[in-house]
Amino acid sequence: MDLIWLIPLLPGLGAAINGIAGIRFFGKRVAGLLACTTMAAALLLSLNAFRLLLVLPAGEREFDVQLLTWISAMPLQLSDGSIGTFSIPWGFRLDPLSAMMLLVVTGVGFLIHVYSTAYMHEETDGAYARFFAYLNLFCFFMLMLVLGDNFVVMFVGWEGVGLCSYLLIGYWYEKQSASDAGKKAFIVNRIGDWGFILGIFLVYMTFGTLDFRAVADAAGGLPVEAGGFGVISLITLLLFVGATGKSAQIPLYVWLPDAMEGPTPVSALIHAATMVTAGVYMVGRNAVLFSHAPDVMLIVAVVGVLTALMAATIGLVQNDIKRVLAYSTVSQLGYMFLAMGVGAFAAGAFHLMTHAFFKALLFLGSGAVIHAMAGEQDMRRMGALKKYLPVTFVTMLIGTLAIAGIPPLSGFFSKDEILYRTFLSSRWIWGLAAVTALLTAFYMFRLMSMTFFGAYRGPVWQPGHGHDHAGGGASGHAAWHGPHEAPRAMTITLMALAVGAILAGFVGMPQALYGNNAIERFLEPSFTARHAAAASGEHDSAGGILLAASAQPARDPASEESAQESHDAEGGAAQESHGGEGGHLSQAGEIGLMLLSVAIALVGIGVAYRFYVRAPQIAEQLAARWAGAHRVLSNKYYVDELYGATVVRGTMLSASGLWAFDAKVVDGAVNGSGWLTIFSSWFSHLLDKYLVDGLVNFVGAVLENASFMFRKMQTGLVQNYALVMLFGVFAFVSLYLLSR
């Protein structure tokens, strides 16, 4: 499958055409069609690539394509003092992990493109083409991120999706809040990227290569840094900083809720399904590195679970439908990091996939609701929409059940796998995760209840025709005739995603339920160093890949040298990445845990139903009773304010302080030396005028007066001169004659 580089390139091409020509010349039909076509083509290519990948035996599932040299080879020192070769190709690699992600991105991406053709229909032609250009550009960068075979190509996608996120959040650029949110997202992401890129530098310095596979193989040969905080720990910590930025984890999560300023399809695609999971993906890509740094793994797990819990608590009290979903996304991303942190890489990736389906579904559903309510996002002004939006209601209900973890929907399997693996690793982290699951079920059903059940609380409308009613919404709807079901392109997308949300879980059926956990087996090769795979039995096939890979430039030879001696350590690492087989539970225990988590979810749902449908006054009473806590939660723990007061204000203050310093002190020194020069020149001017020039003038005056006397002799009469000459000659001749 040498054409995998075409997969990112197709949307890129679409973006280029729409961006250069489309904004000027294309109508909505052409622009939308172009964007959807490129995505469809990318999806078909991806499916074909996936098919070809599945055909291969498990150990050899890898396509490498290196298009061109990007940064040509240069010598550069490594940390051990030897000189390595620094070189980066435009290289793409399809392996199980990237294949799964590829399908998610192209699949969900394609559906959201289709959805957007309807959702964005009220924009002007140029803005419409611009939207699709951005959206296609996003897919281009996201696919680059997924397919990149080395850190730097991934970083290209990584920053590129950040740019697209910025552009799309600020799509309605005339709105101050939108452009603020876009800027915030970009800058916060940049802080994370800073960590990421430092991590990349350290990776090169340590391993002499930036190729994922080569790094993983080399790291596989190193001992696990169990005792102390070594270089791999530092690398992984820096990479994790990058992941917290992109995937909105503590402490860099603040941009994601604000990012809801963007159009809803954008929130669904970028801020739920794909881009924000890039951090999880990146950790998964470097699973071998991470599993060699247990300290950092613990940090990842703790940050993940704390983020999950904190975001869930904030989500409890939000009233903006998209913000609830945004905090829910942060929370679910926390889950994924939790999975990564306890070594359940496959479970995290699995949850990433299922989450992509149901969260995209929920966001698109909320988009349909917002569309129906003419731009209204406040759930307090909704209610009882079930009868107006039947399709939206059913599909969103599926999504909600999935996220709450109700079997047999997809969320159940992935979430349960994470909880199970967490339980094996640490009981108290498991406890926090379980609480989060309860909260998740609660706030999601709160959302459903406030939106679809109860009494209608929105603006009134007149069922008549053609009369513009002064309702709630103002976002471009000329006349609003009450809530209405979304157009076909939107509902079809919702239904397709709902199918995904139902079925996606079955690929990860746990063994306890007599499934074979196909996805974990499928993904396993991406999370292990190749020697580990070789050690565990598939010796000849892995050797074949080794030979194939040795044609690549910039491979680290150290791994090969140390391969023999470190087999034992690798075996340990492989075990470690399996999450510690020693603490395995019996099948009954595992099923017990499952039942427990289902029970938790049901409790959450029940409570939400009681609070918000059966007896809405309870919620209000609780809010009044715990007013302090409610205020803190409503204000998102004041984290934005804290950052504003410290980081932003500190930066601005130091900026203006330094500007004053620059103008007064640095430039003052320059101007001061200028003034000093002027002063000393004035002083020497005086000196010059009265002393030096005075002397000169004195000499001149003396001469002048003397010359006045002598000039009388100059009569100007030639004959006088001739006479004097004659006398002179006469005198000289006489003198001569006399003195002889």
Add this chain to the structure above:
Amino acid sequence: MSNAANFPILSLTLFTPAIGALLLLFIRRTQEHVIRWVANIFAVAGFLVSLPLWFWYDAGERQFQFIERLPWIPSIGAEYFLGVDGFSVLLVLLTTLMGVIAILSSWTAITERVKEYYIFLLVLQTGMIGAFVSLDFLLFFLFFEVMLVPMYFLIGIWGSDRRLYSAIKFFLYTLVGSVVMLLGILAIYFHHAGVTGVYTFDITKFHQMSAPYNLQWWVFLAFFLGFSIKVPMFPFHTWLPDAHTDAPTAGSVILAAILLKMGTYGFIRFSLPILPEATRAFVPMMVLLSVIGIIYGALVAMAQKDWKRLVAYSSVSHMGMVMLGMFALNPVGVTGSIVQQLNHGISTGALFMIVGIVYERRHTRMIAEYGGLSKVMPVYAAVFMVMTMSSIGLPTLNGFIGEFLILQGVFVVDKVWALLAGSGIILGAAYMLWLYQRTMFGKVENPKNEALPDLNVREFATFVPLIILAVWIGLYPKPFLDRLVPTVTNVMERINPAYASAAAALAAKDCADNQPASAFLTAPCGDAAGGETASPPSLPSTGEAEPAGQPPPASQPKTAPHDPSPTGAR
């Protein structure tokens, strides 16, 4: 492709603008249209004439190329000695290109004293090219000074606000530096004469000389003052915002894109290879000043209310990055530094033109006067966005390549420097995006902005080559990087010899790998695989020349060590 006919291409490139300036002298000053056309034609001609340098340059050759050598002042050994390596080829091409762009962008901006304006611009052009192609130190100094005069008048006559103050500040500040630099040049000159008995200003001779450490130390300080004012580095930067702010648009563009490169060019061409020991000794100071410059410039840029001044301070920050990479003293850092110089020329030049375009329409540079321009000037907004992203180093655009290489190069030397410098990148994103938001986003609130016309064809045409270059360098910088290999290897040979042999070996390998390739895809490197001078023409795997630990290529015949027969048979 090579310069087979020994064509004096460098002199031609050098004097084409000067001839244009001469010709302009004979055109009546009232015929402004003719003057504009003639100036533009000569600028374009200058670019076209310089273009063969890109194709004829041979990246496999370590020596200077396109040499022209005539006696100039024989009594003191000064010569008219021109020649280029990869670094100066790129800078010359950047100069001729930016010359075209600057002259084209002034079409409507300059309405008074048109004739003098174009004459000064063309003379400036000759001065800049001259400085880049001189291989005689005295000739370099001559051109280095020649540039000051037209720039002084450009700022002083066609500038705005405090133009006289800025022009004089610019002139005096730079002059102070160059006078001290001249002392350094003379010290080197007399030392060389004392050792060898030959009085010469030949730079290639200086490159082979090893001066005593004490002398190097003092000469480095002298060069440092001359070049770091030009760069400008942190404490010497204050002339730059003033000069930029008050200069006419084309002046700012040339100043940012080319003139500042004189300083960095000087460091790489003179300080590093002539004074290697002193360079190594001064690394901590240089790095400290660079890092301060990066962060300080970015922070001060954030506080600016004047659009052009903001871009000027961002220049300070970016040039700090360039200096930082250079003083990593390894191939990656130095290459990144050179690439970043080109990038800075492209992106900051474009940003100044962007300011110039609205300044021409509105006659104010205050950020607060603008807002919502995306609505009225969409094409302009798009160009601005591309250049903003290029400036803050978004991957796939040029800025990333430079910054990435620089930071990677610095990182292996010291992690803390890279950490601090990286924070400058965050701040860079912050002030550029904030600027973009304040000017382009939001609603159009100022009624004066409501009817601003978008870019016309001429204005758009000035941006097209810059955007193309930005994307090209971002996506496929190999032709540029390959052309820099000889320069970097030569510098490394003086300053960090371990890298030089490794670099030469890599270049040889690269040449052998992709032999027949167009000049657009890679740099041409000699006629045959053995054309490179650095590595011996024996087998490519002779131990130390190979990068450490590289496994021997699979294609190598295994029987070679056992085969006692002479190798000529293969």
Add this chain to the structure above:
Amino acid sequence: MVTMTHYLVLSTALFMIGVIGVLTRRNIIVVFMSIELMLNAVNINLIAFSQHLQNVVGQVFAVFVICVAAAEAAVGLGIILAFYRNKETVNIDEMSLMRW
């Protein structure tokens, strides 16, 4: 027989006439003519000595002197004419413009 002494007396007489003319006359043209007289006195001297010493160089010099005198006359008369046009006088007493 005309001896050397005759020539010398003649030339001395001519020279003295010239000197007196230059010193005493007020008309610049007459002054000018007196100068020519002095030159011719010198010429006579030159030719006399040339004959006496049997050396042709003296005669060559005389020819040169005649040439120079002709050139001088041309230039001098030109100056006088120009002066006359401006001042309408040829009186040498009024020509003191070169005085300080």
